[in-house]
Amino acid sequence: MGGEAYTVKLRKVDTLFTNDMLVEAGVEDKWRYMKMACGENPKRVYGQYFHTMPSTRLGEGWFLHDQFAKATKLKDAQDDWCQAVENLPKYGRCRLNTPFPEDLQYDSLVKLNIHCYETHDLEAMVRHSNEYKFKILAFHHGLDAYCVPEILKHAYKVVPTVATFAGKFGYKKEALQSFVNAPKILADAGIAVAMKSDHPVLNSQHLVYEAAMARHYGLSEKLALASVTTVPAKALGLDHRIGKIAVGMDADVVIWEKHPLALGSHPLQVYIDGIAQIENVDESKWSEQGKPQEFEEYPELVAPKVKAACTSDAETGVFSGIKKILLKDSEEFSAKGDLTVVIDHGEVVCAGHCAHEAAAFKDAPVYDLGGEGVVVPSLLSVGAPGLGLVEISAEDSTGDGHHNLQPDIAYAIDGLKFGGLHMDEAYKAGIQIAVTAPQSEHVIQGVSVAFLTGAENALITKGAIIKEKVALHVRIGQDSKSTLFPTVSSQIGFLCTALEKSLADLFSPNDKFTLVARGKIPLVIEVNNHDEIICIIQLKKELEHKGANIKFALLGAIEAWTVAEYLVEAEIGVILKPYLCSPVQCTAQKCLLGTPLNNKTSLSHLHKAGIKVGLVVLEGEDV
Helix, strand or coil, X not given: CCCXXXXXXXXXXXXXXXXXXXCCCCCCCCCEEEEEECCHHHHHHHHHHCCCCCCCHHHHHHHHHHHHHHHHHHHHHHHHHHHHHHHCCCCCCCCCCCCCCCCCCCCCCEEEEEEECCHHHHHHHHHHHHHHCCCEEEEEECCCHHHCHHHHCCCCCCCCEEEECCCCCCCCHHHCCCCCCHHHHHHHCCCCEEECCCCCCCCHHHHHHHHHHHHHCCCCHHHHHHCCCHHHHHHCCCCCCCCCCCCCCCXXXXXXXXXXXXXXXXXXXXXXXXXXXXCCCCHHXXXXXXXXXXXXXXXXXXXXXXXXXXXXXXXXXXXXXXXXEECCCCEEECCCCCEEEEEECCEEEEEECCHHHHHCCCCCCEEEEEEEEEECCCEEEECCCCCCCECCCCCHHHECCCECCCXXXXXXXXXXXXXXXXXXXXXXXXXXXXXXXXXXXXXEXXXXXXXXXXXXXXXXXCCCEEECCCCEEEECCHHHCCCCCCCHHHHHXXXXXHHHHHHCCCCCCCCHHHHHHCCCCCEEEEECXXXXXXXXXXXXXXXXXXXXXXXXXXXXXXXXXXHHHHHHHHCCEEEECCCXXXXXXXXXXXXXXXXXXXXXXXXXXXXXXCCCEEECCCCHHHC
């Protein structure tokens, strides 16, 4: 059982008084909200970290029974007291000898929200709600809720809203069974669905992207928009004030530059209580639309009826109905959508206008992309945490583990495991090649490996391991502070010393730092702060002055845009992680948030400066 909360509006007020930011500012009897949790979270926090109850789900159940029984006893005592007051004589001076029963621990009149994932935990909370007669306004996260919508309907008096994610999965056992079609399944069963961010797990600035993903996976346009407007407003009990545009409602309005569910859409202006929130907006540049913009629908892939057409055995086929093909140094485009790609035994034999080549493969499976198809090279993932090394990040038994502070360098290839949900999802999302490095408490993370995500294993699948030793990875900053490297300066000092010794031939020719100094393998440095990035740039210049032939790449690099011109000069590439940043740490305060708060992002700024930029997800399940 967590604490209580209030709802606020994210706008500055003249008084600088936080109470005046409340949605119900000035209202005497405000709604309060309580958050509870069931399942793994309380077990881990109280049992594993604090070594107290509850450490099991049975313990959670007993604790809830105990607390609600005490709260029920208090409520009964209050009801008895009120009844006694009613029974007092109507005339004369009469009073009760006992004060009104109160207990701050149990005397909460709140709207209840519960963090709950799995089916048995959801069922347990529904059972508790009926036993002690309390309403559950919403289940949060609820990634298994799509499996048991009928159970949710048995909650006391109201059917809980499910506040969930559109695509998160697999980060702990409770999230392993999640399904991208869950919002649609719940909605079809009559369950209200709200999308949530769990900030900073998902950046709440981009909450609408969760709604867009839910729409992509089947939730209707109307319900996808409702999932971030009317549904959460109703769950909060504030739908008489917020959540929709209507006479008498609060003037909380967002002006979008295109349909809010369209990829990359952003607000032009935000009004809270009728007050514009974004400064320096030129409204004269807004375009007028003759009619409301419709969400753009794309045709489904028409797969051939050949039995093996959509299996790993398919090596030959014709893809038609393509509008755009991205080639190595150019692109093919056809407004008619009549481009074709012909593949023969795993090799592209034609891309573009291929009528003659396609005719030669008249017996091959034909995949019709409906005139809207876009064909791109397979994606390459570099730096996605633990892909191929960790299956469930919260379950140590499913991963390679973390290398300790020993100086021995770990090789990702030695811990690589094919298969698994994350690798399979990456493969289905178009990521056919991944580069993954070990994870370590040391400044040195280890040597990365390049592999095929769709491979069965390293022996059966030809070319499963593309390159055993791709790059040496190191990490500078807060996450590498340890008893061995307690400061950032000691981390950078270690890196300087190691590279200088390699130049002086103090290491063996096959030492990884020697290979880095001689340009045999690149050095990937995970770093975010601009001052630390400057140190890396200066280090490279000093080493090259001493004869090093060295290749650097920055991973993370949230503040790299501030020194873009120097990175160009030093020929240092950047892999942004995450590609849409949030200033959650002091080392990332110069994060560019993008439109409408900034007119640019780190990606756009670095690309414009001429820097080679790659993108990587922040968490492994986001591939």
